[in-house]
Amino acid sequence: MEIFGGVLYGFQVALQPINLLYCFIGVFIGTLVGVLPGLGPAAAIALLLPSTFAASPVAAIIMLAGIYYGAMYGGSTTSILVNIPGEAASVVTCLDGHAMARQGRAGAALGIAAFGSFIAGTLSVIALTFLAPFLARVTLRFGPPEYFALMTLGLMLLTFFARESTVKTLMMAAVGLLCGTVGQDTISGRFRFAFGIRTLEDGLGLVPVIMGLFGISEVLLNLEQREQQREIFAPPTTALFPTREDWRASTVPILRGSVLGFFLGILPGAGAIIASFASYAVEKRASRHPERFGAGAIEGVAGPEAANNAAAGGAFIPLLTLGIPANAVMAILLGALMIHGLQPGPLLVKQAPDVFWGIITSMYIGNAMLLVLNLPLIPMWARLLRVPYTVMYPFILLFCLIGAYSVANSVGDGIVMWVFGIVGYLLKKFDYEGAPLILAMVIGPMMEEALRQSLILSAGSFEIFVSRPIAAGFLAAAVILLVLPLVRRRSLPA
Amino acid sequence: MSRDRVSGLFWLAVALFAAAQGLALKLGSLHRPGPGFFPFWGGVVLGLLSIVLVVRSPAGNAPGGARLRPDNARPVVAVGAVLGYLLLLEVLGFVAVTFLFLLLLLRLERRSWTFSAASAGAGAVGCYVLFQLWLKTQLPTGPLGF
Numbered sequence: 001m002e003i004f005g006g007v008l009y010g011f012q013v014a015l016q017p018i019n020l021l022y023c024f025i026g027v028f029i030g031t032l033v034g035v036l037p038g039l040g041p042a043a044a045i046a047l048l049l050p051s052t053f054a055a056s057p058v059a060a061i062i063m064l065a066g067i068y069y070g071a072m073y074g075g076s077t078t079s080i081l082v083n084i085p086g087e088a089a090s091v092v093t094c095l096d097g098h099a100m101a102r103q104g105r106a107g108a109a110l111g112i113a114a115f116g117s118f119i120a121g122t123l124s125v126i127a128l129t130f131l132a133p134f135l136a137r138v139t140l141r142f143g144p145p146e147y148f149a150l151m152t153l154g155l156m157l158l159t160f161f162a163r164e165s166t167v168k169t170l171m172m173a174a175v176g177l178l179c180g181t182v183g184q185d186t187i188s189g190r191f192r193f194a195f196g197i198r199t200l201e202d203g204l205g206l207v208p209v210i211m212g213l214f215g216i217s218e219v220l221l222n223l224e225q226r227e228q229q230r231e232i233f234a235p236p237t238t239a240l241f242p243t244r245e246d247w248r249a250s251t252v253p254i255l256r257g258s259v260l261g262f263f264l265g266i267l268p269g270a271g272a273i274i275a276s277f278a279s280y281a282v283e284k285r286a287s288r289h290p291e292r293f294g295a296g297a298i299e300g301v302a303g304p305e306a307a308n309n310a311a312a313g314g315a316f317i318p319l320l321t322l323g324i325p326a327n328a329v330m331a332i333l334l335g336a337l338m339i340h341g342l343q344p345g346p347l348l349v350k351q352a353p354d355v356f357w358g359i360i361t362s363m364y365i366g367n368a369m370l371l372v373l374n375l376p377l378i379p380m381w382a383r384l385l386r387v388p389y390t391v392m393y394p395f396i397l398l399f400c401l402i403g404a405y406s407v408a409n410s411v412g413d414g415i416v417m418w419v420f421g422i423v424g425y426l427l428k429k430f431d432y433e434g435a436p437l438i439l440a441m442v443i444g445p446m447m448e449e450a451l452r453q454s455l456i457l458s459a460g461s462f463e464i465f466v467s468r469p470i471a472a473g474f475l476a477a478a479v480i481l482l483v484l485p486l487v488r489r490r491s492l493p494a
Numbered sequence: 495m496s497r498d499r500v501s502g503l504f505w506l507a508v509a510l511f512a513a514a515q516g517l518a519l520k521l522g523s524l525h526r527p528g529p530g531f532f533p534f535w536g537g538v539v540l541g542l543l544s545i546v547l548v549v550r551s552p553a554g555n556a557p558g559g560a561r562l563r564p565d566n567a568r569p570v571v572a573v574g575a576v577l578g579y580l581l582l583l584e585v586l587g588f589v590a591v592t593f594l595f596l597l598l599l600l601r602l603e604r605r606s607w608t609f610s611a612a613s614a615g616a617g618a619v620g621c622y623v624l625f626q627l628w629l630k631t632q633l634p635t636g637p638l639g640f
Contacts, residue, residue, distance in 0.1 A: 050631060051625070051629040051631060054629075054630055167543055167546050167547050167550075168547065170539075170543050171505055171540060171543045171544065171547065174509075174536055174539050174540035174543060175505070175508070175540060177532070177536045178508075178512050178533060178536045178537065178540065181532055181533050181536070185529040187529070188528060188529040190519060190529040192515070192519060192529060192530075192533060193512075193515060193533070216576065219572060220569040220572060220573065221569075223566075223568040223569050223572055224566065224568065224569055390600075390603040390605070391600065391603070391605070391613070393572070393599075394595070394596050394599035394600060394617075395596070395617060397572060397575070397576055397595075397599075398592060398595065398596065398617065398621065401576065401579055401580070401583075402621065402625055402631070402633075405580075405583065405633075406625070406631040406632070406633070409632050409634075411580050411581075411583060411584060414579075414580040414583070415577075415580060418573070418576055418577055418580060421573070421576070422573060425569065429497075430497050430498075430500070430501040431497070431498075432501070444532075448532040451527070451532070452527045452531070452532075455524055455525065455526075455527055456525070456526060459525055460523060460524030460525035460526075461524075462524075
């Protein structure tokens with residue numbers, strides 16, 4: 001009954017008025033960034049991280065987590081009403097969600113997206129509640145070799161789920177690993193790639209790099225395109241509740257999306273985007289009328305929207321049990337936990353049970369808030385979407401500037417963001433993805449330490465990675481993932 | 495040259511640089527890997543991958559794909575404005591530089607003087623109140639004390 005006690009304790013923490021307030025602010029801002037195209041949850045959380053320095057660790061993480069899953073709710077609104085994804089994980093929702101809006105069924109689409117999100121979000125938090133403490137106990141026995149092998153597996157998973165080519169994804173991971181070595185070496189104390197620059201001696205800051213890669217570069221890419229006239233479907237003020245017929249069609253897709261999303265969310269590199277696409281593909285295949293997909297099939301909204309919310313919950317598992325982030329957002333949360341003096345990983349549940357259980361239970365509350373909040377606010381979001389991008393982008397740039405500067409009150413961090421903004425812009429132009437770079441940059445220092453400690457343990461023998469069964473298993477899986485795409489390509493006629 | 499070849503050669507150069515730096519930092523032994531161990535091998539892996547990319551890429555200019563040259567100068571202006579903001583931030587102070595930054599970008603988007611000035615003023619003061627007064631972020635002050 002350890003879990004029961006934990007949940008009870010968690011609710012005591014999460015229901016404290018100050019934490020409730022932070023939870024509310026988090027999900028509200030999350031919905032906002034979800035609605036606004038061109039500002040994703042990763043950049044938003046990075047931006048708000050410095051503002052949580054004064055808060056307690058629990059309140060800070062509750063709010064930042066709320067932004068993440070809140071964005072999953074908000075993204076669907078823009079997809080349905082404007083046919084532009086408000087957020088990357090809502091791309092597929094455009095297909096059938098917007099088609100439904102064109103048929104005058106925007107209300108049903110928005111409604112099922114909100115309810116589906118709520119159901120999936122709650123189910124995945126329940127799964128998280130039971131799975132996380134169990135996994136934390138298992139991973140407690142991991143030593144440096146197991147960690148190194150697991151992180152290698154994580155990087156390989158990243159390439160497996162990548163949209164761009166395997167080689168380019170691996171390259172981005174390598175660049176990220178190198179970026180992670182900038183600064184002072186923890187073991188020898190030597191400076192690496194610092195060139196005598198103060199900002200670099202402290203290492204590349206995660207916040208400025210993320211703001212650059214996901215904030216600034218996104219604005220630059222958007223600026224290049226000519227502004228299109230947005231056609232916004234007037235949001236219905238009534239009839240947001242799906243009919244009984246809608247529910248019959250959506251229940252199974254929501255449940256399937258929840259399971260699929262949760263497990264894809266756990267895997268590094270997969271996450272909400274892949275989960276939503278996978279759910280759409282599954283629903284289309286399972287449907288008796290696949291031809292309706294793209295023409296306003298409610299299953300095509302319900303499944304993916306459930307999946308991306310469930311993935312948001314699943315993504316917390318590796319963070320809370322291993323201290324390894326599954327995506328860019330989790331990487332910032334990892335940074336946030338460490339800034340607040342906590343070490344994410346298997347010991348978190350013992351060392352800071354208030355944080356561990358507080359975060360998990362706050363997600364039950366946050367999801368409920370989102371359901372209540374989301375539908376009544378839709379008219380407000382619709383009005384916000386009428387603000388032209390030419391007016392919006394100077395403010396997005398400004399927020400990025402404030403965010404990058406205020407982490408350490410350093411113009412140097414701003415310059416790092418500026419450089420990575422240009423880098424991110426060029427990466428997109430040359431068909432590279434930024435996410436593997438970020439993940440590898442965060443994992444890099446942990447991986448290096450685990451590798452060097454393992455080699456010290458084994459007196460220089462790589463056998464340690466093969467002789468320990470768990471480490472060997474992870475590495476074998478990593479090799480299979482690396483080889484699989486090559487084999488698959490061979491067997492398919494070009 | 496195809497775009498993959500251009501980017502591949504770029505990363506190859508980065509990889510060589512990283513590996514060279516790694517060597518200079520001392521690799522150490524396998525018993526006790528030194529500070530250069532990880533950068534060196536990271537550089538080697540990146541270098542090998544870049545070579546694979548360059549070799550596999552077609553020699554000619556591949557058709558399709560996004561255009562490299564932007565359709566307009568707006569990204570360049572934005573990049574310049576952000577840099578200018580950072581360079582002037584600690585000279586002029588947060589409120590002044592934010593006002594100028596917003597005013598410039600909004601004017602360049604052909605918004606009227608009144609609209610631009612009003613939005614820039616509201617944005618600068620609003621952010622000051624939100625971040626400095628409410629969230630207690632330490633923003634740089636200018637010669638006038640804000």
